Amino acid sequence: MFNLNTISPDTAVARWSERRLNEGLIAMLAIGVALLGGVLSGHPAAGAIAAGGAFTVGFAVFYPVLQSRILSMALATLSMATATFAGSLSAQWTLAVMLVVAIAGLNYGILSGLGISAGWIGQQSAVYLVIATYFPNGPRLAAGRSTMVLLGGLLQIVIHLAFRLRPLPHHGAPLWKITLVRLRDYCRRLHHHISWGSSTLDHATRLLCTMVIATAIYRTFHLRNGYWVPMTALLVLKPQWTGTLSRSLARIVGTLSGALIAFGLSHLHHWPLALLGAMVMLCALACYTLQAVNYALFSLAITLYIVFLFRFGGFSDTAAAQLRLLNTAIGGVLALLIDSLWQIIALAASKLRARPPNFVQ
Numbered sequence: 562m563f564n565l566n567t568i569s570p571d572t573a574v575a576r577w578s579e580r581r582l583n584e585g586l587i588a589m590l591a592i593g594v595a596l597l598g599g600v601l602s603g604h605p606a607a608g609a610i611a612a613g614g615a616f617t618v619g620f621a622v623f624y625p626v627l628q629s630r631i632l633s634m635a636l637a638t639l640s641m642a643t644a645t646f647a648g649s650l651s652a653q654w655t656l657a658v659m660l661v662v663a664i665a666g667l668n669y670g671i672l673s674g675l676g677i678s679a680g681w682i683g684q685q686s687a688v689y690l691v692i693a694t695y696f697p698n699g700p701r702l703a704a705g706r707s708t709m710v711l712l713g714g715l716l717q718i719v720i721h722l723a724f725r726l727r728p729l730p731h732h733g734a735p736l737w738k739i740t741l742v743r744l745r746d747y748c749r750r751l752h753h754h755i756s757w758g759s760s761t762l763d764h765a766t767r768l769l770c771t772m773v774i775a776t777a778i779y780r781t782f783h784l785r786n787g788y789w790v791p792m793t794a795l796l797v798l799k800p801q802w803t804g805t806l807s808r809s810l811a812r813i814v815g816t817l818s819g820a821l822i823a824f825g826l827s828h829l830h831h832w833p834l835a836l837l838g839a840m841v842m843l844c845a846l847a848c849y850t851l852q853a854v855n856y857a858l859f860s861l862a863i864t865l866y867i868v869f870l871f872r873f874g875g876f877s878d879t880a881a882a883q884l885r886l887l888n889t890a891i892g893g894v895l896a897l898l899i900d901s902l903w904q905i906i907a908l909a910a911s912k913l914r915a916r917p918p919n920f921v922q
Contacts, residue, residue: 581850621681
């Protein structure tokens with residue numbers, strides 16, 4: 562018999578021992594500096610974009626690449642800035658958008674086969690590309706937006722170095738030798754994972770198809786804040802169907818809760834920039850703290866974070882959270898449908914391959 566614990570541990574289970582308050586407090590500082598820089602320069606929108614870059618790169622400390630947090634932060638910064646530029650440039654043409662999101666989905670799927678850290682970088686690159694495809698502002702503003710993402714990531718790296726968080730422990734051989742060994746291992750695994758019939762290639766192909774279909778839906782129907790459809794599908798789609806179901810439910814529950822709170826706050830029309838900035842930082846801290854505790858709580862926090870960040874930058878008002886809820890539901894349901902259909906087709910194909918040939922005498 563199914564219950565919430567079995568079908569959605571991402572919603573029902575809270576691992577409070579996994580909270581990461583200290584790292585969140587340090588990462589939150591870069592967001593505050595970026596927002597303050599935007600206000601002082603008279604460009605709060607640019608400050609909000611830089612703060613968004615700093616926010617995401619702050620999570621890289623939880624996903625070290627080759628035992629290096631700094632390397633992970635640098636790779637995330639470069640990939641996010643590049644993806645933002647590519648997404649912004651292609652935003653005017655639907656076919657171009659579908660091409661770049663297909664590449665991003667395939668890239669994320671392959672990188673996820675190399676490990677959690679590599680997969681996280683591929684995921685964030687795809688997320689930033691999807692968001693950028695919603696803003697067709699031409700090459701000049703595309704360069705400006707990607708530059709702000711780059712500066713936000715660099716700011717997070719500088720603050721991280723200033724506080725000198727403890728390096729990851731390593732034992733035995735020197736770190737450079739360990740790095741070379743792990744890099745060679747990555748290359749061997751990459752060759753194995755992209756071979757025909759591998760589970761990684763299957764998941765990457767599923768991500769590609771889901772991203773293209775979700776993007777086509779929001780572009781065809783001109784959904785406001787429609788980038789949340791492919792972005793949600795990207796975030797909740799997992800190699801196993803039960804994982805997709807669990808993440809979809811948690812994402813919808815968390816987003817619904819955040820949207821309801823944001824809707825209540827939308828009646829407070831006058832929000833000074835200082836208060837909005839404080840709310841952005843507070844919600845960011847909640848995201849860092851809860852990201853490994855419970856995905857539904859994390860989704861609630863990140864919904865409020867995005868609402869306040871967008872309002873700070875003048876991109877939308879708090880009431881737009883309802884649109885994000887609708888698009889999140891569409892993306893989650895779409896991911897479940899495609900994943901279910903994919904599993905049915907794969908099961909049917911395996912049965913056909915297992916059936917002995919029927920020779921006619």
